[in-house]
Amino acid sequence: MTATVTEQVFRLPDLGEGLTEAEILQWRVNVGDFVTVDQVVVEVETAKAAVDVPIPMAGKVVRLYGEPGTSVAVGAPLIAVAVPDERYREEERAGSGNVLVGYGTGGGGGRSRRRARVRQRQDEQPAASGPGKAASSSKSDPLLGPVSALEGGVSGAVVPSVSTSRLAGTPQAGEAAKPAETAGGKASGPGRKTAAKRMGEVPRVISPLVRRLAEEHGVDLTLVTPTGPRGVVLRRDVEAAIAASRNAETAQPEVAPAAAAPSHESAEAERVPLVGVRRAIAEKLSRSRREIPDATTWVDVDATALVELKESINRACPDARIGMLALLARICVVGLRRFPELNAYVDVERQEIVRLPHINLGFAAQTDRGLVVPVVHDAHRLTLAELAARLRELTADARDGKLTPQQLTGGTFTLNNYGVFGVDGSTPIINHPEAAMLGVGRIADRPWGYEGEVRLRKVTQLSFTFDHRVCDGGVAGGFLRFVADCVERPEVLITHL
Structure with a gap:
């Protein structure tokens, strides 16, 4: 049966x-x-x-x-x-x-x-x-x-x-399936596509994203040559049609050979569709700017002792592979425990400040697909070695494009190490709906007053951007000063672990 x-x-x-x-x-x-x-x-x-x-x-x-x-x-x-x-x-x-x-x-x-x-x-x-x-x-x-x-x-x-x-060109119920015909009324084999375009047939299987892009730029989809499987019009096909149309509009009439001047390539503005990751970033940052009244404060710090601590730990425990990002992340976790006002967000609808009991630490990572912010969930429960391992895993997944939506959402505080780009300072935009972000500049040798003398020391700049609705300058300054003290004197960090 x-x-x-x-x-x-x-x-x-x-x-x-x-x-x-x-x-x-x-x-x-x-x-x-x-x-x-x-x-x-x-x-x-x-x-x-x-x-x-x-x-x-x-x-x-x-x-x-x-x-x-x-x-x-x-x-x-x-x-x-x-x-x-x-x-x-x-x-x-x-x-x-x-x-x-x-x-x-x-x-x-x-x-x-x-x-x-x-x-x-x-x-x-x-x-x-x-x-x-x-x-x-x-x-x-x-x-x-x-x-x-x-x-x-x-x-x-x-x-x-x-x-x-x-x-897709499929007959509706009750209709007979017919091959495309030429003007003479007979099936023409390879000429079917041309006949279909003359008859105004819509190409097969157009995604909403591709259709919207075509409508925004006035592209006639019946004139687009599909390159996708089974004759599907893809996004790149529409973008190519947009570029071809733009070139045709800006083309200059030919000059007679006798009066021809030396040719120069004219510069042309490039238009890149705001889609995918870039669109998501733009929308989130725009919302942050609209809703959050942010303020930024910063301080230069001597990071020599922290650099030496990192090197000492890796000599004693080479398998731990502790990096500066892990040390700074651990400092942030301890700092948020001391200043819980900053591990929060504002519920606009209910007009409430929501302070969170857990710390989900996000960190900015630059990838080929754009800027992403992986999140280490429950970072307060991890040891320094566990935190370092988690940061390495998420960084590798971010570069390979393997992060899951869960690994990219739920952050309560963000650490931004823009020093990897060789810059000293920044005023970052808060990662909405979080309340604060710590930025770290490059660590470079600079003249610094140390024990009554001017010496070359490992100096970096810390910048702290915060939502002025959740706290005033006293709390923000206290947090930044605590982080700076931990960087300059790591024993302060050990004391509060």
Whole structure:
């Protein structure tokens, strides 16, 4: 007796606070593959990082909702899996071990997608099939029985307020599938794309992100040459069309050879779309500037003793691999314990200052994808060696683009070591909704008064930016002075551990 099959739709889960959509980078499975619970099925890119998304169900993949480059909203269909009812109930009872926000093993509806697959198959038959000749190729599947031979492809993206079958050129219910025709009325094989563009056909599977970019710049998508798989128009295709249009507008008329002057390349402004990580950074920093009345204070400190302490620890415990960032992070944790007013945020709606019992220490990290702020959660519970190890792990993941949304959110205080760029000082923008940020400049040899003499010492500048709503200058100055004392005399730090 054949087991009853239920099709379950897995939707894009909540990937963290503030994230509403993600772009598909690559599928890890194909239609027809069998997947297990918590198997990674797709890699997506959010505004913060690239994320591997596992699936909380087991069965056979029957549909992928989107090509690489497609933007998918949180809660939108991502992949459909066919499972026997018995197997699905067993997986549901067992539960998924997944830890991503919004995951659960409960499935969506059980509606069949076979009609959609048949319509897609009709649309993609070779021109040689001819009008009125339906495709009959099929194969038998041990789970679903006879299935379409086109299940090895991707079904198309979900586009809000637009029919996906129309975007993909798939006939609606009741319509016959017809090959594209030329002006003469016959199928032209390779000429189908040209004919389709003359007829105003919208290219296949346009992501909301790409469509919005085209609309903002007045790009006619029917004139864009797609470079994505299966004729999909990607973001780079629209950007190329924008650049070509700009060049055409700025082109000067040709000068007759007799009057031609020496040619000079004209400088042209470059326009970079504000998308992805850069857009997320811009929105967060703009909100910080709008909402937080910040103030900055700074002090120069002699860091010679702290540098010597670092070198001494690494000689005694080489496996600990203690860096200056770890020492400064430990100082910040101790300082926040002494000045809890700064480990807080302002609840604007309730007009309250919320002081937090835990310290989640963020630190700024520059990567190829832009500036990110990984967070060491519960930093107050870690030893110096544990804190150093955690900082190394997060830094490596940030550079590789492997940080999860959880590792990028929830910070209560940020440490910014901009000295790695060779600069002495800065007035940083607070990482909203936090209340303060400590900045550290480069450590350089400078003349410094020491024991009654002017000597070369390891000097750095500390800058402290704080939300003036949570405290006044006395608290901010007290915190900065405590940090400076720990840098100049590490025994102060040891005393308060």
